[in-house]
Amino acid sequence: MPDYNLSYVYVFAFFVVGAGIVSVMMLLSHLLAPFKPTREKLRTYESGEEPVGQAWGRYPTHFYVFALLFVVFDVEVIFLFPWAVLFRELGWYGLVEMAVFIAILVVGLFYAWKKKALNWY
Amino acid sequence: MVPGPFGLDPVLWAVLRLVIAVALAAGLVFNGALAQIYLERKIQAIIQDRTGPMHTGPYGLLQTFADAIKLLGKEDIRARLTDHWFFLAAPAIVFAPMLASYVVIPFAPGVMGADLNVGLLYLTTLGSMTVLGIVIAGWASNNKYSLIGGLRSAGQLISYEVPQIVSLVTVVLVVGSLSMTAIVGSQPGLQVNALIIPLAFVTYFIAGLAETNRVPFDLPEAESELVAGFLTEYSGMRWGLFFVAEYGEVTVVSSIIATLWFGGWHGPFTDVHPLLGPALGVLWFTLKTYFFVLVFMWIRATLPRFRIDQLMSFCWKFLIPVTLVNLLVTAILVLAFPTSLVPVAIANWILLFVFAASIPFLQRRRLVSLRARLAAREHAVA
Numbered sequence: 001m002p003d004y005n006l007s008y009v010y011v012f013a014f015f016v017v018g019a020g021i022v023s024v025m026m027l028l029s030h031l032l033a034p035f036k037p038t039r040e041k042l043r044t045y046e047s048g049e050e051p052v053g054q055a056w057g058r059y060p061t062h063f064y065v066f067a068l069l070f071v072v073f074d075v076e077v078i079f080l081f082p083w084a085v086l087f088r089e090l091g092w093y094g095l096v097e098m099a100v101f102i103a104i105l106v107v108g109l110f111y112a113w114k115k116k117a118l119n120w121y
Numbered sequence: 122m123v124p125g126p127f128g129l130d131p132v133l134w135a136v137l138r139l140v141i142a143v144a145l146a147a148g149l150v151f152n153g154a155l156a157q158i159y160l161e162r163k164i165q166a167i168i169q170d171r172t173g174p175m176h177t178g179p180y181g182l183l184q185t186f187a188d189a190i191k192l193l194g195k196e197d198i199r200a201r202l203t204d205h206w207f208f209l210a211a212p213a214i215v216f217a218p219m220l221a222s223y224v225v226i227p228f229a230p231g232v233m234g235a236d237l238n239v240g241l242l243y244l245t246t247l248g249s250m251t252v253l254g255i256v257i258a259g260w261a262s263n264n265k266y267s268l269i270g271g272l273r274s275a276g277q278l279i280s281y282e283v284p285q286i287v288s289l290v291t292v293v294l295v296v297g298s299l300s301m302t303a304i305v306g307s308q309p310g311l312q313v314n315a316l317i318i319p320l321a322f323v324t325y326f327i328a329g330l331a332e333t334n335r336v337p338f339d340l341p342e343a344e345s346e347l348v349a350g351f352l353t354e355y356s357g358m359r360w361g362l363f364f365v366a367e368y369g370e371v372t373v374v375s376s377i378i379a380t381l382w383f384g385g386w387h388g389p390f391t392d393v394h395p396l397l398g399p400a401l402g403v404l405w406f407t408l409k410t411y412f413f414v415l416v417f418m419w420i421r422a423t424l425p426r427f428r429i430d431q432l433m434s435f436c437w438k439f440l441i442p443v444t445l446v447n448l449l450v451t452a453i454l455v456l457a458f459p460t461s462l463v464p465v466a467i468a469n470w471i472l473l474f475v476f477a478a479s480i481p482f483l484q485r486r487r488l489v490s491l492r493a494r495l496a497a498r499e500h501a502v503a
Contacts, residue, residue: 007235010139010224011243014234017143018217022362025193026209029358032194042201044264045353054202054263063276066433070279073441077286080448081242084293087452088459095452102445109441118437119430 065117069109076105142234146223154368155185161418168422195357200263203354207261212355212362215254218247219369226376227301229386229402240301241293244377245286248332251370252278255351258363262354270350273340273429277331280436281338285328287444291321291451292381295465305385315382317466320447320473322382324440329374331436334367336421340429375413376406383409439483443476 044051083090083098090097112118129137159174159182166173174181199208222244224234237243252275259271292314293299296307308314315322331338340350347353352360379385388405392398427435450472454465 006135007224007237010142010235011221011237013139013143014146014221014224015217017147018220019213021147021220022213022216025358025362026197029193029195029197033196033357035196037198041198044200044202044262045348046265047348056260056263056268059268059272063272066276066280066437069437070283073283074279077283077290080287080290081293081299084290085297085299087294087455088297092456095456098452099449102449106442106445109437113438118434 065112069112069117072105072108076102142224146220146234149223150220150365150369150372153372154365155189157368157371157414158185158188158364160415161421164415164418165422168419189361192358192361197357197359200354202263204261204263207257208354211254211258211261212359212366213254214257215251215366216362216369218250218254219366219373222247222369222373225301226373227305227380227385228406229399230302232399232403233301236300236302239299241289241299241304241381244373245282245289248285248370248373249278249282251332251366258355259351262351264354266348266353267351270347270353273347274334274351276429277334277338277340277432280433281328281331281440284324284436284440284444285332287441287448288321288325288328289381291318291444291448294448294451294455295462301380301385305380305387308384309387310384312462313382313384313387317462318382318447318451318469320469320476321444321451322378323473324444324447325381326378327440329378330417330420331432333370333374333417335371335417337424337427338432339426340432371414371417372410375417376410378413379406379409385409447472 046052079101080098083094087094162184163173163181174184177184177187199205225237225240225243227233227236255274255278256271259267259269259274262268262271292304295314295318296304298304298307330336352363355363386399386402386406388401390398390401393401447469450468451465454468455462458464
């Protein structure tokens with residue numbers, strides 16, 4: 001097996017061990033800790049009051065706007081990484097290409113800014 | 122495959138090395154968390170003119186061990202209305218990527234899990250997986266505080282991810298590689314990246330604070346507004362694992378800073394002896410990393426918390442434009458002067474001072490417009 005694949009075996013092993021540690025810890029806690037549930041204990045916490053309804057309802061859409069903006073910029077960032085690695089070989093041509101790409105996104109950001117999408121309330 | 126030391130069989134050595142690496146990383150995470158919780162409490166105490174934990178063990182050194190044992194013995198309560206499987210999975214979704222980040226952290230030449238050629242990209246990917254766990258935790262709890270905390274956290278983490286990654290790309294641009302070893306190798310002696318691209322360091326540091334949910338960016342768990350944010354319904358060891366993961370995340374961010382901007386394992390006397398050298402490298406790297414962990418704690422004791430609208434507008438209206446400008450300026454100068462990094466360094470220091478000096482002016486403009494709006498409203502009411 002080449003070293004290249006071997007390094008991803010490490011990644012996989014670390015993930016498995018990470019999940020394993022969580023499971024072992026929970027098992028240990030399960031073995032050591034007492035378990036005497038009552039109705040009050042299992043009630044959702046709401047500052048000591050009777051909970052009103054559930055939390056799975058409607059919530060503000062501000063988060064959604066930011067998520068949309070983020071998707072745009074995150075995709076941009078994915079393109080930035082390979083560009084940055086090969087930057088010196090691509091030269092001025094690559095730089096201008098990337099500048100145009102970023103400029104288009106910045107125009108989008110500016111538009112969102114002027115439309116007050118970046119204001120929280 | 123590399124043959125092992127003492128004439129070990131390569132296959133056996135590969136397996137053995139993997140086991141050692143995993144065990145060391147897990148040990149580091151847990152001991153690091155215990156040490157950092159103690160340090161954090163002590164440092165906050167010193168800054169606030171208190172003594173901090175004193176009774177368990179000498180100077181309270183065993184306090185965090187006692188806390189860990191207490192957490193293991195606490196009743197594991199899961200509220201009736203929670204989403205069973207997601208509630209169980211959330212700590213693992215936060216913890217496993219954090220542990221997996223340790224694969225590529227370069228402690229010393231040869232002392233690292235695996236030198237992935239996409240090391241930095243891998244680290245950013247794992248860093249952004251935390252947000253998944255936090256959102257799932259907030260949603261699965263079926264608690265209003267948790268849900269708001271989880272969503273706030275999602276908004277904050279995804280926003281600050283953009284300046285964070287653009288800062289990292291600036292480093293990649295100068296170094297020309299994503300591999301952690303190559304990045305460390307490019308900064309011998311005093312030629313560290315912190316001197317060449319200081320603005321990228323500052324923006325990454327700010328974004329890193331936000332990514333780890335540390336003060337002043339700890340809105341997801343703002344105890345004065347949201348009880349405990351996404352952790353409200355969690356208790357016992359489940360809560361403890363979130364906590365360990367948070368400290369592990371802080372260590373990862375600090376070690377990224379130490380590697381990318383402060384030359385990683387480089388330091389005096391690392392090439393004196395084939396065995397002693399790497400050991401010293403680990404020491405320098407650890408000292409650099411813990412220096413930043415301590416700065417994080419210092420900041421926690423010093424700064425007040427942001428408001429959510431300030432947090433968002435600071436990121437989108439200030440940090441992202443700044444990092445993009447920095448990236449473009451650095452790119453142009455790297456191409457214009459292919460042999461020397463001095464122009465890049467000069468431009469970056471100038472940019473850093475310009476942006477630092479612009480903050481008071483921006484704040485003043487903000488205040489003036491706020492006052493104008495308030496006056497207009499009062500006028501309308503009258």
